Amino acid sequence: MYGVILAGGSGTRFWPLSREEYPKQLLKIFGNRTLIQATLSRISELIPTEKIYVVTTPPQLEQIRFQLSLETHSKLNYISEPERRDTAAAIGFAAMKLQKQDPEASMVVLSSDHFIKDEPEFLKSLCIAEKIAQEGYLVTLGAKPIRPETAYGYIKAGPSLPLAHGASKVEQFIEKPDRAKAVRYLEDENTLWNTGIFVWKVRTILDEIDRFLPELSEGLKEIGKTIGTEKEEKILQTTYAQLPSISIDYGVLEKSEHLAVISTDMGWEDVGSWNALDEVIPRDNSGNIMTGNVVNVGSTDSIIYAGKRVVGVVGLENIVVADTDDATLVCNKESAQDVKKLVEVLKKHNGDAHRIHRTVIRAWGSYTILEEGTGYKVKKLVVNPKSKLSLQMHENRSEHWVVVEGIATVTCGTSVYTIPANQSTFVPMGVKHRIENATNDFLRLIEVQSGSYLGEDDITRFEDDYGRVLSKKTE
Amino acid sequence: MYGVILAGGSGTRFWPLSREEYPKQLLKIFGNRTLIQATLSRISELIPTEKIYVVTTPPQLEQIRFQLSLETHSKLNYISEPERRDTAAAIGFAAMKLQKQDPEASMVVLSSDHFIKDEPEFLKSLCIAEKIAQEGYLVTLGAKPIRPETAYGYIKAGPSLPLAHGASKVEQFIEKPDRAKAVRYLEDENTLWNTGIFVWKVRTILDEIDRFLPELSEGLKEIGKTIGTEKEEKILQTTYAQLPSISIDYGVLEKSEHLAVISTDMGWEDVGSWNALDEVIPRDNSGNIMTGNVVNVGSTDSIIYAGKRVVGVVGLENIVVADTDDATLVCNKESAQDVKKLVEVLKKHNGDAHRIHRTVIRAWGSYTILEEGTGYKVKKLVVNPKSKLSLQMHENRSEHWVVVEGIATVTCGTSVYTIPANQSTFVPMGVKHRIENATNDFLRLIEVQSGSYLGEDDITRFEDDYGRVLSKKTE
Numbered sequence: 001m002y003g004v005i006l007a008g009g010s011g012t013r014f015w016p017l018s019r020e021e022y023p024k025q026l027l028k029i030f031g032n033r034t035l036i037q038a039t040l041s042r043i044s045e046l047i048p049t050e051k052i053y054v055v056t057t058p059p060q061l062e063q064i065r066f067q068l069s070l071e072t073h074s075k076l077n078y079i080s081e082p083e084r085r086d087t088a089a090a091i092g093f094a095a096m097k098l099q100k101q102d103p104e105a106s107m108v109v110l111s112s113d114h115f116i117k118d119e120p121e122f123l124k125s126l127c128i129a130e131k132i133a134q135e136g137y138l139v140t141l142g143a144k145p146i147r148p149e150t151a152y153g154y155i156k157a158g159p160s161l162p163l164a165h166g167a168s169k170v171e172q173f174i175e176k177p178d179r180a181k182a183v184r185y186l187e188d189e190n191t192l193w194n195t196g197i198f199v200w201k202v203r204t205i206l207d208e209i210d211r212f213l214p215e216l217s218e219g220l221k222e223i224g225k226t227i228g229t230e231k232e233e234k235i236l237q238t239t240y241a242q243l244p245s246i247s248i249d250y251g252v253l254e255k256s257e258h259l260a261v262i263s264t265d266m267g268w269e270d271v272g273s274w275n276a277l278d279e280v281i282p283r284d285n286s287g288n289i290m291t292g293n294v295v296n297v298g299s300t301d302s303i304i305y306a307g308k309r310v311v312g313v314v315g316l317e318n319i320v321v322a323d324t325d326d327a328t329l330v331c332n333k334e335s336a337q338d339v340k341k342l343v344e345v346l347k348k349h350n351g352d353a354h355r356i357h358r359t360v361i362r363a364w365g366s367y368t369i370l371e372e373g374t375g376y377k378v379k380k381l382v383v384n385p386k387s388k389l390s391l392q393m394h395e396n397r398s399e400h401w402v403v404v405e406g407i408a409t410v411t412c413g414t415s416v417y418t419i420p421a422n423q424s425t426f427v428p429m430g431v432k433h434r435i436e437n438a439t440n441d442f443l444r445l446i447e448v449q450s451g452s453y454l455g456e457d458d459i460t461r462f463e464d465d466y467g468r469v470l471s472k473k474t475e
Numbered sequence: 476m477y478g479v480i481l482a483g484g485s486g487t488r489f490w491p492l493s494r495e496e497y498p499k500q501l502l503k504i505f506g507n508r509t510l511i512q513a514t515l516s517r518i519s520e521l522i523p524t525e526k527i528y529v530v531t532t533p534p535q536l537e538q539i540r541f542q543l544s545l546e547t548h549s550k551l552n553y554i555s556e557p558e559r560r561d562t563a564a565a566i567g568f569a570a571m572k573l574q575k576q577d578p579e580a581s582m583v584v585l586s587s588d589h590f591i592k593d594e595p596e597f598l599k600s601l602c603i604a605e606k607i608a609q610e611g612y613l614v615t616l617g618a619k620p621i622r623p624e625t626a627y628g629y630i631k632a633g634p635s636l637p638l639a640h641g642a643s644k645v646e647q648f649i650e651k652p653d654r655a656k657a658v659r660y661l662e663d664e665n666t667l668w669n670t671g672i673f674v675w676k677v678r679t680i681l682d683e684i685d686r687f688l689p690e691l692s693e694g695l696k697e698i699g700k701t702i703g704t705e706k707e708e709k710i711l712q713t714t715y716a717q718l719p720s721i722s723i724d725y726g727v728l729e730k731s732e733h734l735a736v737i738s739t740d741m742g743w744e745d746v747g748s749w750n751a752l753d754e755v756i757p758r759d760n761s762g763n764i765m766t767g768n769v770v771n772v773g774s775t776d777s778i779i780y781a782g783k784r785v786v787g788v789v790g791l792e793n794i795v796v797a798d799t800d801d802a803t804l805v806c807n808k809e810s811a812q813d814v815k816k817l818v819e820v821l822k823k824h825n826g827d828a829h830r831i832h833r834t835v836i837r838a839w840g841s842y843t844i845l846e847e848g849t850g851y852k853v854k855k856l857v858v859n860p861k862s863k864l865s866l867q868m869h870e871n872r873s874e875h876w877v878v879v880e881g882i883a884t885v886t887c888g889t890s891v892y893t894i895p896a897n898q899s900t901f902v903p904m905g906v907k908h909r910i911e912n913a914t915n916d917f918l919r920l921i922e923v924q925s926g927s928y929l930g931e932d933d934i935t936r937f938e939d940d941y942g943r944v945l946s947k948k949t950e
Contacts (some may be wrong), residue, residue: 016787044563065495230768295824297817298810310802310828312491314816315810319794321803327785328798330813335773337788342772342787349770353785371855372922375896376923378853380846400877400899402923404851417825421850422925424899446846446853448877450897 001199002105002132003043003052007036007064007112008084012343012354013273013336020355021059021319025113026067031272036064037071043110046123048231053097054112057081062466063361064112072355082240088251090228092209092216094223095202106133107205109248115280117267125264128164129199129388135163138253139199139210139258142169142192143368147279148182151337152270153194153249155261170259172250189305192261195268204258212255219243235467256391274320274329275336277303292323295318299326303333325368327360342407363466365437370446376456381435383408383443388436390464397451397458399427401435406443408434432462476605476674477580478518479569480484482511482587483559487818487829488748488811491802492780495830496534500588505744509877511539511587511919512546517584521598522548528572529587530565532556537941538836543914552915553924557715563726564718567684567691568675571699581608582680584723586674590755598638600739603639604674610638613676613683613728617667618743622754623657626747626812628669630736645734648724667736672745673723679733688732694718695870708882718773749795749804750811752778767798778808800833800843807950839864840912845921852929858883858908858918865913865939872926872933881918884911907937 009023018024025036033041036054043052047073056064066077082412099103101213107297108126116122122141129139142155158171172192177185210217219239228233244251269280281289286335288299292306299316310358313321320331321386324453331339359368366388371378383389383406391411401408401426409418411434419425422443427433427458437443491834493499500511508516511529511856518527524547531539536555545550554569566584573580583601589595594699597616601715604614617630633646648669652660660666685692694714723849728734744755756764763774767781774791781798788796793808806814816905821829846853858864866886876883877899884893886909887902894900903907904926912918 012842016785041649295817295820297813297820310491310821310826312804312814313800313806314804314813314817315807316794316805317807319510319791319805323803327787328796328803329787329789330791330796332787332790332792338772338789339787342789344771344841345770345772346785346787351785368846370853371843373879373919376919376921378845378855379855398897402875402877402925404848404923404925422873424923426899436523444848444851444921446851446921448879448899450879 001047001051001126002098002102002107002202004091004098004107004109005036005039005043005052005054005112006087006090006109006326007054007056007060008087008090009113012340014322015339015343015346016324016329016353017322018349019353022063022357022361023060023113024271026060026063027113029277030115033071034067035114037067037108039112040068040071040076041404042116042119042122043108044072045356046126049076053077053094053252055081055094057084062363066321066361078374082237083242084245084247085240085243086211087248088209088216088246089220089240091205091248092115092213093196093203093221093223095209096220097227099202100224100227101204102299103203104201105362106199106201109196109251111270113271114195114197115267115269115271117269118265121211121264121266122268125166125262128167130261132161132163132167132260132262133199133201133204136204136314137161137258137472138204138256139260139262140253141195141199141266141268142263143195144189144263144265145182145186145191145193148179148186149193150176150179151183151269151276152176154185155192155194157190157192157263158278159263161231161260166263167260168263172262173254190222192263193268194249194268195264196249197268205252208252208256208258213244213246213251216244218244273336274322274331274339275304275333278333291406295350299367301333327353363387365442366409373453375450375452375454377449379447379449381443381445383435383445385437385438385440385442388465389434390466391432391434391462392460393430393432393459393460394458396428396453397449398429399433400448400450400462401425401427402446402448404446406441407439408443408445409438410434411436434463439464476522476526477573477577477582477677479566479573479582479584480511480514480518480527480529481562481565481584482529482531482535483562483565484588487815489765489797490769490814490821491796491799491804491828494828494832495675497538497832498535498588498835499746501535501538504752508584509542510589510746510849512542512828514585514587515543515546515551516585516608517594517597519546519547520594522583523949524551528552528554528569530554530556530569532559537838541838543834544852548706548902557712559720560715560718561646561720561909562696562723563684563688563691563721566673566680566723567688567695568698568715570680570684571695572702572902574677574681575699575702580676580677581605581675584671586671586793588746589670589672590744590746592744592886593740596739596741597743599829600737602742603642604735605744606639607636607642607735607737608674608676608679611676611679612636613679613731614642614737616670616672616674616741616743617736617738618670619664619738619740620657620661620666620668623661624668625651625654626751627651627659627745630667630669632665632667632738637735641738642735643738645926648729652710667738668743669724671724671745672740683727683731683733688719688721688726691719691726717855719720747877748811749778749797749806749814752806753808754810756900776808789854801918802828825844827912838862840917847929848926850925852924854922854924856908856918856920856922858920860912861917863940864909865934865941866907866909866937868905868907868935868937869906869926869933871928872924873904874908875923875925876900876902877921877923879919879921881912881916882914883918883920884913885909886911897909909938
């Protein structure tokens, strides 16, 4: 069995902790691991890392790769979609890749940002699911509801399958219900939460895609022909964007006749909005969940996420406050679904607060914009041990660097020299330059940019460890 | 008539916009002027600037002086209390100073942070008050209540004084009432809000202080003897801290028999807490007051104060959000009085967020701490035209300066040189240095400090335009 982790997400529902380029799976919402780290860790118990594929898009790839590199030293596989085309395309593309390697493969499809409390139960359910999948079923894990949740889809289980305990045919997929229906479903032991965790043979899902989504199937086949050839990248770029954008649920599962569901009790939660944290994190005596630099006077039943900045809360009830370096959310718990709408409004504005954090993680480390003014910008750069930025040049700005920790190896024009902490150097406009950290410790430096245009896109790359020589978009 | 503006305030009730060293009167809560600027502007219509005295303490003096210098070019008088000893001492001290100059003086006492809508009505009332004060009365302006306010004290007016229309003897001072009483007072035309605006002859108030607060009177007389002599400063420092700390209301007005009140309709408000803004600022169609970088989805009846940072609010009702560079408040309107308690908690913590803003205003300009880390600190300095910092030295840190706007005149050791924008310089540890802006434009520079100890108190001053050579506390 192969593992396929769908690492998508638009970073809207947990804004401002999540951003378009830093979605929920990259957050440590609970515990010491980010959600995607926890997802990998969980499935690694069953599937060796080298048989796990992470599907994502280029803006998120760098940070996912970084986080997962902290989780495992083994080789992990990445599938990069040129752009997001919903789950049917992502799953179909992954299935196509797996089929090339192993036509008899089966695959488990996981979201990267779910919460599962009971891992042994989860793994046990997957084993049952795999057994059923071998018989040609598309298998979904269903979770027994523990409250009348209106934010989840449901599955109505039909007759039991004799193949395995807890497995049934699917009678019906049910959309997110209203409150009254959700209360009824809670009492019906045959109605389960649809977890979006799927197990099937690669052959089965590709056949069903062919049957119900012929246009998608066509596109995938075209891409499939070039997999492993030199044409792959080019065909992928042109064809992928044309694939129909539809979810696997709507596109295939609601139509297929080969559906099974495993009833589980694994403590699954989708954690789809700020108020959903109440379901997965223990509250204090006042019903609050609070983290970071919070000072509370008399608030109850509230969720307060702070970082280093001081967040003072007074007399709140059922309020969510989420604070980051550059943006703050204050939201009524009942309106948590509307955070999406807020992010839509932000997108229409000029700013970047919907897309990136004040600190932006890069393959070589990170940068933080400390200050911007007319004609200047101040950044903190952190360069990871044994890492270097690209050899680059700016047409419209010069840069002053003051090293505050570690030792920088600087290329400036034809010179190469080192600067220790408490020394500085200057890179004139139009001169090729590079910062490298050749040591085993972190390098921290303050960069003061000066010039008439200070956009991140004023960069020409000559050499880069991360294949970004063609790109003009990132430092 | 002389004007005495009491510029006190502990900066707690409008935290985080107000701070201990940046209290409410320094804020532009409404309109284009700060509250103290508006106070000066208002009273200047009646009293020439050179007859106006501003009473305050050293931590606030610099910023008050700066703000008022933008309001008037004429000479304004400052009385600096060595420390705060409540209103009886502040008023007594000011009266003592005035008496030395002009024994027949009368004075109007104003708070620096009140709101008055109808200025002509205010000035008219002061003229009436002055007339009555000449007869030996302690006169208070009373405002006709327009709602059952429980946050204000009240005055019960007694028999009319034949001296002027709208003037009465005072029957009783009434403490902040409960809601039921406040409703009753609203219906009684003889019960007025106590505005804390007083008019009296200097001689009258000093006589009454002598009668009811003999200990305070003794201390004031001792200070009075030295006024204008070289001993003044020293006696003030030792004696002032020993003065009894009591309000003029409790200490004198509630006991005196020579009290009068003028009934006015001047649209006075104390604006004593965040929720009081609803009384003085028009709300939008959803009942909100919003300013700065706010994105709102469906909030109503809320007060949102943002700056440059993004503040997103979703579905709030009757909530106050106040955001600054380093701290955010989220408060239920009904709990607005408890913001004080929050600041008390903050004081007990290590941080500075109760005391100062991220940007600290100085006589020479301002500084902003952009970043702090182990062994380094990054600041932005803005130096006003024709201003300079002190000639100083640091024992434990060196400093890198990158000029990003304007021209710096730098003293470093025995050298003096200028640096234009996009150039930098280095000041080694233990070397005397100074930054000066000799131009007519603003100077902006980025300072990167590097060293084992980076506290503001590592400073030895050799020369200073602002008399701070002895002080170790401020840059």
